[in-house]
Amino acid sequence: MTPSTSERRSIPGKPSLEGIEERWAARWEADGVYRFDRSRSRAEIFSIDTPPPTVSGSLHIGHVFSYTHTDTVARYRRMRGAEVFYPMGWDDNGLPTERRVQMHYGVRCDPTAVHQPGFVPPETPGRQAVAVSRPTFVDLCRQLSAEDELAFEELWRQLGLSVDWSLAYTTIGARARRAAQRAFLRELGRGQAYRAEAPTLWDVDFATAVAQAELEERQRPGAYHRLRFGLGDGDGQGVEIETTRPELLAACVALVAHPEDDRYRPLLDRQAITPLFGVRVPILAHELVDPEKGAGMAMVCTFGDVTDVTWWRELGLPVRAVIGRDGRLGPVAWGSPGWECDDPARAQAAYDQVVGMRVEAARRHLVGQLAASGALVGEPRPVTHAVKFYEKGEHPLEIVSSRQWFIRVADLREELLARGKELRWHPPAMQTRYEAWVQGLTGDWNISRQRWFGVPFPVWYPVDADGEVDAAHPLLADEELLPVDPSTDSPPGYQEDQRGRPGGFVGDDDVMDTWATSSLTPQIAGGWEDDPDLFARVFPMDLRPQAQDIIRTWLFTTVVRSEMEHAKLPWSDAAISGWVLDPDRKKMGKSKGNALTPLDLLRQHGTDAVRYWAASGRPGTDTAVDEGQMKVGRRLAIKVLNASRFVLSLPGQPGADPGSLEPGCIQPLDAAMLTRLAGVVQEATGAFEDYDYARALERTEAFFWAFCDDYLELVKGRAYGGPELPEATGARAALTLALSVLARLFAPFLVFATEEVWSWWQDGSVHRAAWPEVAELRSVAGQDADPAVMDVATAVLSQIRRVKSESNRSPRWPVTRLVVTDTPQRLAALARAEPDLREAGKIGELSTAAGEGMAVQVVLAQQE
C-alpha cells in the first residue's frame, strides 16, 4: 500500500530548527498524539505518577532536567506500544502558596477579620500588609495559583512534554480534597490516624506545626553557659550544668546525668534548685546523657530540643512551658500550681523582666541576671552548633505543646522497610536513603497545620451545654458528601445556626500538611473511588519519577498512604533524578545571581538542545548546567535534519521497502552498518528498560556520528547510482532504513527535529511510531553480515584522511597508490568494501600485504 503523500511536507532546501517547535506542538495538540486511551487494559498501560511541581515556586532549570528524564521514558514506552498514562498535577496548596500570596498582594490572613466579599488587592503591595479574612485569603491563593499554573503549562508545552493535558489535576482541587479527606476518614476509622496533645515542632514565624521530614539543620553560633544550681538539702557546693539555652531556665523540670557517671551518682534522686527562680527539680539518671559533653549534667526544659522531649517522656516529667506559639516568653504566675518555688515574689520579679521577649532578647537579659546573681560560672563559651530549622523558616524551631492530628507511622516501620525492598529503585543505591529515613523515624507523622490554604480536616467538635468544646468526640463528615469545609459546612445532624452555640458544634480549624495531599497523587490522578474503572486500569502505577531530596517526604508518605489504604506499593519502580547544580557546582537555588531561567535557555538554544543536555545527566546523578552541552545538542539536532535531507534527496527516494529488495542489492558494508545499528537498538532498548535514558542517548549518538562520518562518506558515490544498479538501490535502502531507525531512537530526546524529518517521508507522528526492533535490521542485513567490514574500511579511510589533512590537501585530493598491511581476515573484510573505499578516498592503485597489525601507506597525487 502506498501511503498518501499529500500530508507530507516537502524537504526544505536548507533545513532549520526555526519555527518547528511551535508548529509541531500545535500539531500534537490538534491530533491528540499524547491522548490517553482509557479503554486499554491494565497490562497495556504504563502509568506514571508524575511529580506535581509547586506552582508558587519559580521555575528553574532543575524542573526541566528531571521532567525531561521522565518524558524520555514516557515516549519510549509509548513507542513500545504501551498506552501511557502521563498526567500532570500542580501542587498549589499549602504554605508556599500562602507566602507567595502575601508577598504578591501585600496581604496577610487574619481569621478574625471581617469578611469583605469582592475584595480587590492593592495594585502594588503596600509596606503594611492588609489584613484579609480567611475566605478572601483562600480566594487570592486560588487566583494566583491558577495564573502560575498557566505559566507552568506554557513551559511544559515548550519543553515538549508528552503529557495528556486533559488529565491535569491540582492538589487543592475538589478531586484532591475529596481523596485527602476520604483517606483521612478511613485511616481514622482504622485507628491509623489520631489526634493528640503532644510536644510539637513549631515554627514561630509561620505559627504552625511542622513535620519531622520538613526539618533541616543549620550551623549557628551559640554559647555554652555554665550555671550553678543549688541543692535542696542545703549542700553548699551546688551542682553545675552547661546549656546553650539559658533563657529556658524557667522551664527547667529536671537535671539529668548518666547513671554510670561516678561524679554525679551521689546526687541522683536528690533535688536541685534553679537559680533566679528557686524551683526544686529532681536530679535523675538517663542513658542518653553524654558524660563528655558540657558538664556531664544537663538541664531538662519543656522544651529546648528533641532530646528534652525524650527525657520528659521517658522520665515522666511535668510540663512547665514558657515559650508561646509566637516564639515569645509567655506570662507565668509564680507560686501557682505547677509553678511552685521557694520565693514566688523574687521569681516573679526576675521573670517579669523578660516576659514578652523573643528568645534571643530573653537570653541576653537572663544571662545578665544570672551573672549578677553569681549563678553564671565563668564566661559563656562560644560554640558553633547545629540548630533545627523548619526548611522554609527564618528562626530556629521551638517545641511547644499543642493538639495535632497524627498518622501512625512509627508502628509501621517493618512493613514500610519491606515495601522499600520490594520497590525497584533506579539507581538502586537510592534505596538506602529511604531505609535510613524509615529506620530513623522518631514518632508519628504530624499532618495538621495551623494554616489556611490547604485541605481542611473533615471534622467538627460538639459544643456542650456549658459552651465547652468536646475535643474528645469529633463529628465526622459523611464520606459521600466530600469534600467538605468545616468552616462553612455543618456536620451531619446539625444546622448551620448551631455553629459555636451551646449544644451545637465548631469546625476543626486546621488544614492538612501539603504532603498529606501529595502523598495521594496516585489516587488523585487515578480517580480512586471517583472513577473505579480508571483506577483499576492505572493503579498500582508503574513509575514514580522524582528527585532525591524528597524521598523522605513525598516518596515515603506515598508508600505509607498506599500501605494503609491498599496494602500494596503504589508503584513498581521509582526513578530518582539528581539535582541540577549551578555552573559553579552549587545546588541550584542556594546560590545567588542565577539568571539561567528555563525559558531563556529554551529560547536561546532550542528545546531539543536543552532536552539533550538534560538527558545527558545520568539517572540519580547531580549535573551542572552546561550551555556547552546544549550547543552540542543543537548541533546534533541540525545534523539529524541535514543527514535526513541528504538521504531522502538521493535519486528515487523514498525507495523501495528494504524487505522487498532483490538479493545482491545489499552490499557487505551495508550489512555491516545495519548489524552495528542492530546492536545499538538492543543496547538502547535495554538501557531504557532500566530507565537509563542517558545511556540510550549516548549509544545512539555515538553510532549516529560514525554513520555520518564514515558510512555515509563511504557509500555516497554508490548511492548516487541509477535505479538500474542493484548496489545503488541497496545503498539507498540501507541508508533509508538506518535513517528511520535513528529517527525513532532519537525521538524521545530530540522530539522536534525527529518529528520534522519524519514528516518529510512518513505518515503520522514519529512519537507514535514503533520503537525499532533488532529484527527489522537483521532481516535486511542477512545472516552472514560481518561488522568488521565497516571497521576496516573506516580505519583505512581515516588513515587516508589523516595523510591528506597533514599534507594540507582537501579530502577530495586523489590518492595515486595505497598499500594496506593487515591480517588476512581483516584484508578479506576490506576487500568486500573495496569499491566504496576506492570511490570515497579517490584511490588509484590499491594493493594489500599480509602482516601482524594494520599499516596504511598513502601516496598522494602530485596534482589534482
Add this chain to the structure above:
RNA sequence: GGGCGCUUGGCUCAGUUGGUAGAGCGCAGCCUUCACACGGCUGAGGUCGCAGGUUCGAGUCCUGCAGCGCCCACCA
C-alpha cells in the same frame, strides 16, 4: 558519630561479567562547487585520588587511607 556516593586528559563525563585507556567541550592545524560553516576532517593531551592485596593480567574485585558531596543521628 553512623551510612551512601564520588575521585579517569585543562573542563564536563562514559567505561555493564577484570583482557592493549574513550567521548564531547576547550586547544592546535587543515578543508568550503556537489547533505551539513548553526559545518567537516586531523592532531596534541591521561602512570584512571593514595597505599597495599587477589590475579597470568586491575580504571574495573578486596582492604585501608585521604579529599569532596550528600543522607541520617538524642546538636544539653
